[in-house]
Amino acid sequence: MNNENNLRTFLRLIAWRIVARWITKGGPKMNMPSINIQIIITLNSMHKGKTMSVQPVEISKAYRLLQVGSTTMISAKYDGVENVMSAAWVGLAGERKVVAYIGTQAFTRQLVEKSGYFVVQIPVVSQMATVLYAGGRSYADAPDKNDTIPFFYQPEFDLPLVAGCAGWLVCKVMPYPDIQQQHNLFMGDIVAAWSDNRVFRNGHWIFDDAPDELRTVHYVAGGQFYAIGKGSKFDHGPGQD
Known part of the structure; x- marks a missing residue:
């Protein structure tokens, strides 16, 4: 020894x-x-x-060392125009606060700025082609890009949600115009959320009990995705509820 x-x-x-x-x-x-x-x-x-x-x-x-969180899709709508984009740089700034990087070149950004709302979607393995498709085409250049992306709506919110995802979070933009303009960061207050209960139930992810195609995806670069792996359960630590 x-x-x-x-x-x-x-x-x-x-x-x-x-x-x-x-x-x-x-x-x-x-x-x-x-x-x-x-x-x-x-x-x-x-x-x-x-x-x-x-x-x-x-x-x-x-930055790729940190880019192993869920790849997301951001949707918004204003004056009858709806759109969705793929986004890798989205995270939490608190229990009810979301921070999303939305570049100036993104058509979705103007919908977010004008409407004051955006939706964060959590796509899954079966949607990887959709994620790449939505991220590789701009509505400004291809107004028909959303024709092949299935949307649905929830009561009380006139915002498009992408069907087939594991979760959806409706966020109300918090007014930080300087940060938005200088750093392209939008902070949103989560005002509503839904999940597919096959994979997220009672406030917990249950990936080990769900089909593999419902695992969340994590985009790195060059078309490379990873699916979330197997869980490990311990008897201590925060978040016991």
């Missing part, structure tokens, strides 16, 4: 010295692709026979 602990301590010391040397020579200011460092840490006591390889990531691609 002492030999294993000594080896682990020695390898960690080497790793930290390499990192410290990199930082003192410029660290983040250096061009990441030019840094040819590969840190191999052998975890003998915890992961017998396995290694962890730590390598630098290009800053221009670092």
Whole structure:
């Protein structure tokens, strides 16, 4: 046991010295692709026979490390015109607050700005082709793009919802015009939500009990999607309800 602990301590010391040397020579200011460092840490006591390889990531691609959350679709409607776009950069800023990046080139953006509402859809594996289709065509150039995308409506909300998704969240735009204009970020207050109870029921995802085609999808780049994997259940932690 002492030999294993000594080896682990020695390898960690080497790793930290390499990192410290990199930082003192410029660290983040250096061009990441030019840094040819590969840190191999052998975890003998915890992961017998396995290694962890730590390598630098290009800053221009670092966002992809976080881009493993659900890919979404954003829809909106104003003055009889409805549209939907695919969106990867959508997240939570609180229990009832959604933050969505909607670029100036998106036709959907003007519908959101004028109506004050947008809907966030959570598409599933069976809709990957639809996600790519909606994200690769603009209504401004192809006004018939929505003819092949099935919409439905819920009472009290004149907003298009894409059929077949795992969930839908209606968001009322919160007025932060400076942030919208400078950073293309729209914050919305969730005012209504629905889910397909085959995959989300009683406030919980139940992917392990649902068909594989109902798993949420996670877009990375270049047409590459990943479906959410198998769940792991623990007896402690937050969110027990």
